[in-house]
Structures are given as structure tokens and as C-alpha cells.
Amino acid sequence: MTQKQKTHRLAVAAMLTAVAFVLQFIEFSIPALIPPFIKLDISDLPALLGTFSLGPVFGAAIQLVKNILHLPFGTSAGVGELSNFLLGTVFVVIAGIIYKRSKSRRSALWGSIAGAVGMAVISLPLNYFLVYPAYVVLYNLPLEAIIGMYEEILGSIAHMPSSNALFNCLLVFNVPFTLCKGALDVVLCFLIYKPLSPLLHK
Numbered sequence: 001m002t003q004k005q006k007t008h009r010l011a012v013a014a015m016l017t018a019v020a021f022v023l024q025f026i027e028f029s030i031p032a033l034i035p036p037f038i039k040l041d042i043s044d045l046p047a048l049l050g051t052f053s054l055g056p057v058f059g060a061a062i063q064l065v066k067n068i069l070h071l072p073f074g075t076s077a078g079v080g081e082l083s084n085f086l087l088g089t090v091f092v093v094i095a096g097i098i099y100k101r102s103k104s105r106r107s108a109l110w111g112s113i114a115g116a117v118g119m120a121v122i123s124l125p126l127n128y129f130l131v132y133p134a135y136v137v138l139y140n141l142p143l144e145a146i147i148g149m150y151e152e153i154l155g156s157i158a159h160m161p162s163s164n165a166l167f168n169c170l171l172v173f174n175v176p177f178t179l180c181k182g183a184l185d186v187v188l189c190f191l192i193y194k195p196l197s198p199l200l201h202k
Helices: 003-023 045-054 056-073 079-101 105-139 143-159 165-201
Strands: none
Touching: 003 045, 003 056, 045 056, 045 079, 045 105, 045 165, 056 079, 079 105, 079 165, 105 143, 105 165, 143 165
């Protein structure tokens, strides 16, 4: 790899990191479908683009720097950024590893889907053992109040399939929501990757 190629890769990574950082501020909730404290954003999209164009290490680095830059603007004492980094890294690294074995559109698709599934699965223990207990402490918000927000949307589903209400809410809602969030990034990536390819691989 020439020095010019190395410089270009770093420039692309920096550009994608900046875009990812900005996208973290463009988030919205869907009150009728999700509790108000859960936001939807597409800040993982630039990291996914970086993974396919530069490799999974760059994808993980974009996730890391994006969240470090966001720390001064966050309100969760770093918990939200840590969660975003861990989930996003699982997403792009799985996608990147699968794509790297056979660089084709098909492997990119299956890698992205596997990454989205992996991110959704990891979100369950991460939210259950780290994120929600931290929010209870940081915001002095009783766990029952959080579960109540879910119950307003999910109704009796919040109490199935186990007797652990928080686990049920995360399983029934957060896991599918995280999967859909990842799927949205995948769709957008496949829509814009080819037009951006000359810039990413120049």
C-alpha cells in the first residue's frame, strides 16, 4: 500500500467518523410505538460503509471515535456511548469479517444481516445488566416506572413469557427494535454504497 493510499484511507475514515458523529444528534422517538427514552438514529451507517470500504478494524475505530466525540454532549455519564459503541462494533465487525472472506454483494448482504442479528442478541444482556441499572441510578428513576412505560405500549405482553418484567420488555421490544434499526442501516448502506464507491475507494 502506497503512502497516498494510506492517506486516502485515513481521510475517508475521518470523514465517515465526522458524519457518524453528526448523525448521533439526528435522532427521534416514535411515541406510539416505542417508549420516549428510546431513540432511533442511523449513526451506525457510516461505520458500516467504512467496514466494507476499509475493513472491520476501521469500522470499529469509527464507532469508537464517534462515541468519544459525543461524550461531552451526552447525558448518561458515558453509559449510552458505551452501549452504542459495543452494539455498533458487534454490528460492523461481524459484517466486515464475513464480507472479508468473500468480497461480493451477496456476502456483504449476509454479513450485514448477521451483524444486525448479533447486535440485537447482544442488546439483551447489555441492556439488562448494564444500561438499565445504570439509568436507574443516574436518573433516580425507579425500574417500575421504566417498565410502566413499556406496559403502556405492550400491555400484558410485558409480563410474558417469564415472570421477569424487565427481561420480557427487553426481549419483546428492544431486541426486535435493535434488529430493525440494524436492518434500516443495511438498507441505506446498499442504496448509497455504489454511488459513494468512487469516493470511498479512490
